[in-house]
Amino acid sequence: MARPTPLSGYPELLPAARAVEREVISSLSHTFELHGFANIETRVAEPLDRLAKGGEIDKEIYVLRRLQAAGDPESEGDTGGDGSSDRRLGLHFDLTVPFARYVLEHAGSLEFPFRRYQIQPCWRGERPQEGRYRQFTQADIDIVGKDELPFHHDVEVMRVMVQALDALPLPPLSFQVNNRKLIQGFYQGLGIPDVTAAIRQIDKLDKLPEDAVAELLVRHAGASDDQARRCLELATIRVSDRSLLERVRSLGVDDDLLDRGLDELMSVLDGCADVVGERVSVEANLRIARGLDYYTGTVVEIYMQGYERLKAVGGGGRYDALADDGRTTYPGVGISFGLSRTLVPLLSEGVLRGSRAVPSAVLVALADEESRPTSDRVAAALRARDISCEVVASPQKYGRQIRYAERRGIPFVWFPATEPGGSDQVKDIRSGDQVDADAASWVPPDDDARATIVVSASSTDERQTQ
Incomplete structure (x- = not known):
């Protein structure tokens, strides 16, 4: 038999490196369970129509089908006894979409607010590169309510993830926090015609220079040159204390939604003040927007010092209507941490290693x-x-x-x-x-x-x- 050719984008760890990953998973699980989060595991396959609603990555979804599927109508999807033989299935690309389905499917058996953590592989058909893989493991925590979810859970989820990551021997991590109400209210107060488009363009600031983003704001959001400039002024604010209030107010925009978002963002900063330390910091970064439409309040991205080239190694936020069955809405707030994205580069560079390749002492x-x-x-x-x-x-x-x-x-x-x-x-x-x-x-x-x-x-x- 010929020597196998490695597949790019599917990292396989040697035993000592796998020991590191298992220790990280054990530590995260311990912290999550200390705060009352229950562990679940969802199936790897979801209907394509549900996956396609979960984000703008249609071209990256792996389709699931049998090898001998051609010409066999029963092989086009799920034939598990529900009569839906024509359903097409795909592998989940994150843990949020399957979790939303899980909540809807099992709502009658769950107690709300439901607190869950989930550590599982995901699959995404994108171009493999450092920190981005076709198969990768994520660790998610979420709190989901029934029809309503008080804001204090936003602070709670942030605190739990800060403490979970602070317990790991990683390079310093920075939680960059914003609030969609704040930026949406600011754009409304400015009178920008297409607020959603403006949020999408601002989310590109980590990839494009400010001048290019300003042009996109004018072209796609209908902003004037002055409005685009003021959007960028807001996006440059990055502080970790109560000076945030003065900095935003100094821009001279009034809007009720802006006020609510600013209050919520300050509550997150104040609520995390006693759990941050030398290894993990939390600060307001008004550039953070996160392009997915389902975020409605708090948004966060996590960056690792010395590895900014990886972009965010985690992120999440508040979503008020991700799960909805037409009668009941299930709002939630959660954060996802990219285990593979974080650990594989650290292991390959020797920053982390296992003390031994076997469990034997x-x-x-x-x-x-x-x-x-x-x-x-x-x-x-x-x-x-x-x-x-x-x-x-x-x-x-x-x-x-x-x-x-x-x-x-x-x-x-x-x-x-x-x-x-x-x-x-x-x-x-x-x-x-x-x-x-x-x-x-x-x-x-x-x-x-x-x-x-x-x-x-x-x-x-x-x-x-x-």
């Missing part, structure tokens, strides 16, 4: 094949107390067995007693210390009990100075 040595039952009993006693271990594959000189442990990153080698009445011994192969030990009571240091995330300080410092 102990390698149980084997004097000879006849003593394998003894080594197996030692391993069983360690595992009974949740100490991960493995027995060496074949009896060799102890020096080779130690080198085997070194190659796999296993910190301890256990030597069962070879003489009646003798003591077992355990060796820390890093320091060379070897002591008597009992498999019924010995425990490794906490830092060695499981594979951990190792941060390369030199790599992090280098990135931050670039």
